[in-house]
Amino acid sequence: MLNILAPSLSVPLDTFQVSTPKKGF
DSSP: OHHHTTSSSHHHHHHHHSSSSSSSS
């Protein structure tokens, strides 16, 4: 996961938001 976070935080963050919508992120 860190490998994906390194190149572009925009993509992983968007995926994380979808996984946990309105949770704290």
